[in-house]
Amino acid sequence: MKAGIYLHVPFCKSRCSYCDFATDVYRSAEAVDRYVDALVREIRNPKSEIRNPKSEIDTVYFGGGTPSLLAPSQLERIVGALHERFAVDAEIEFTLEMNPATVTAEKLRDYRSLGVNRASFGVQTFDDRALKLLARGHDARDARQTFELLRAAGFDNISFDLIAGLPGQTLEDWTRNLDEALRMKPEHLSLYLLEIHEGTPLAEQVRSGRRPAPDDELAAAMYETMLDRTAAAGLPQYEISNFARPGFEARHNSKYWRCEPVFAFGVSAHSFDGRTRRANERDTNRYVYLIERGESPVVEEIELDAEQLSAEFAFLSLRLTEGLNFKDYQTRFGIDLNRQYAQEFERLEEYGLIAIDQGVLRLTQKGMVYSNEVFSVFV
Numbered sequence: 001m002k003a004g005i006y007l008h009v010p011f012c013k014s015r016c017s018y019c020d021f022a023t024d025v026y027r028s029a030e031a032v033d034r035y036v037d038a039l040v041r042e043i044r045n046p047k048s049e050i051r052n053p054k055s056e057i058d059t060v061y062f063g064g065g066t067p068s069l070l071a072p073s074q075l076e077r078i079v080g081a082l083h084e085r086f087a088v089d090a091e092i093e094f095t096l097e098m099n100p101a102t103v104t105a106e107k108l109r110d111y112r113s114l115g116v117n118r119a120s121f122g123v124q125t126f127d128d129r130a131l132k133l134l135a136r137g138h139d140a141r142d143a144r145q146t147f148e149l150l151r152a153a154g155f156d157n158i159s160f161d162l163i164a165g166l167p168g169q170t171l172e173d174w175t176r177n178l179d180e181a182l183r184m185k186p187e188h189l190s191l192y193l194l195e196i197h198e199g200t201p202l203a204e205q206v207r208s209g210r211r212p213a214p215d216d217e218l219a220a221a222m223y224e225t226m227l228d229r230t231a232a233a234g235l236p237q238y239e240i241s242n243f244a245r246p247g248f249e250a251r252h253n254s255k256y257w258r259c260e261p262v263f264a265f266g267v268s269a270h271s272f273d274g275r276t277r278r279a280n281e282r283d284t285n286r287y288v289y290l291i292e293r294g295e296s297p298v299v300e301e302i303e304l305d306a307e308q309l310s311a312e313f314a315f316l317s318l319r320l321t322e323g324l325n326f327k328d329y330q331t332r333f334g335i336d337l338n339r340q341y342a343q344e345f346e347r348l349e350e351y352g353l354i355a356i357d358q359g360v361l362r363l364t365q366k367g368m369v370y371s372n373e374v375f376s377v378f379v
């Protein structure tokens, strides 16, 4: 089984009001250079916790933060280190997250020549008022222009991120956003319901009553619209939040849902080698400091036992519309899931959250909105 590589780039032009990711405001090319040096050292380190140095890899994903703030020369150094350390598959899926107004035609050409063949494009919404409220630092025109630049540079695999349930957003607003995204014909869509994270400015605004709290019923209606519109546009759902033209399903993210190995580098990066989960230091300065001193950036290491592995496999598989096949599961883990959870499954079926058909367990549409209810059975 080939592994995936995740690299975290923790810099953004400004901080969005809803964000709780490990990210810092971009200060200078020098600060980014120093971080890139550390990242390269972590990849090259022969003593790092990642055990199979010549593992074959078939996906690379640069996430953030805003990886499109990397200069091509910085990206080139990281890509060079990956090629030294891993056997890179010729058909690799190489994704870089990009935000509107952070790239030029020239930069995109350089990215492509370094092997980037998929753009994960952070649109979020085409509504300028909402973009301002979220402190996104770009407007809808920037998003449309950047999308044109991506196509002109030859990107034929583009994913949009959109957020539903923004404060004050109506069902009509959401539908209009979705329709605009679909008219632009991306190959892939990641559609998320807004989550309010403690400690963010948005959480404070909601608490103080300056912004309305999320409305569950409206979110469910938005989700339903999402499923109808994407299916009609030829991008069927394949995962709770993901939709794709057939053949353009995200190969990298699918590794997480299938419990396949992903080696991760950079601040706050999370690795999984098929048995052990490892998390890196979450503070950027401290991460760089540890690497520069030749110390390990890993701050948490959990070896999953057979029970944890099988439970994780169960609820991650359920995120996918293909569902969980009881027979395959029994072959892999020796557990008759249908018997072990008979009572729980009966209850969830009664609530309309799951459906069992010909030995395959799937979330219903309602189950996708309330998926945590179902997943809690396994944890």
Ligand code: SF4
Pocket: 011, 012, 014, 015, 016, 019, 020, 021, 023, 064, 065, 066, 099, 122
């Ligand atoms: S661009 Fe993304 S990672 Fe950066 S602050 Fe905004 S939400 Fe967070």
